[in-house]
């Protein structure tokens with residue numbers, strides 16, 4: 001398969017880049033390891049759950065609608081379930097190597113003139129005493145359970161750590177019915 005631009009990552013950054021390039025006449029293929037577009041920010045509930053109001057779990061939903069509808073109306077090709085493990089070639093021609101599906105056992109390649117990496121961020125977890133106990137999950141994990149599976153990790157929660165992710169996680173859990181008994185930020189107010 002050959003295209004002009006491969007964008008790795010179908011989160012908000014990758015989708016915005018893909019749509020901008022598509023609007024300028026570039027042939028774009030977006031590849032993502034997940035089952036659908038959205039990334040961390042706009043992680044969507046599994047289709048089988050038939051969520052009636054997925055927007056209740058999100059902020060800036062209009063941006064997502066613009067990206068989602070823009071993608072559907074564009075010429076951008078989206079390849080989901082593609083785990084990219086390396087990119088070879090360059091500087092004028094690249095091969096993006098991916099492994100398909102949950103088992104990641106079937107190889108696939110996409111050839112392109114250019115590659116844009118929009119693979120996002122990941123949570124950094126520092127071990128602490130008790131972090132492997134049942135009921136202890138990372139903030140991002142709790143949010144992924146909620147957005148992707150429509151479940152909360154418990155009826156009462158303490159949300160602790162550092163950084164702005166704690167705020168949408170705490171409000172998301174509260175909106176879903178969990179009593180958030182404390183939001184504990186380890187950084188000082190100026191650092192936040």
Ligand SMILES: Cc1cc2nc3c(=O)[nH]c(=O)nc-3n(C[C@H](O)[C@H](O)[C@H](O)COP(=O)(O)OP(=O)(O)OC[C@H]3O[C@@H](n4cnc5c(N)ncnc54)[C@H](O)[C@@H]3O)c2cc1C
Nearest residue numbers: 009011012013032033039040041084119120122123140168
């Ligand atoms: C767990 C978690 C939860 C977050 N929740 C929020 C939130 O609620 N609100 C907020 O403002 N910010 C949140 N953030 C911060 C978040 O990273 C950004 O707001 C936003 O998602 C960044 O967009 P992005 O498109 O750069 O990356 P992402 O949204 O992270 O999208 C990156 C995409 O790249 C794909 N990808 C990564 N590596 C590969 C690979 N090797 N092969 C194929 N595909 C790959 C991923 O599947 C993903 O779909 C969260 C971050 C994390 C880690």
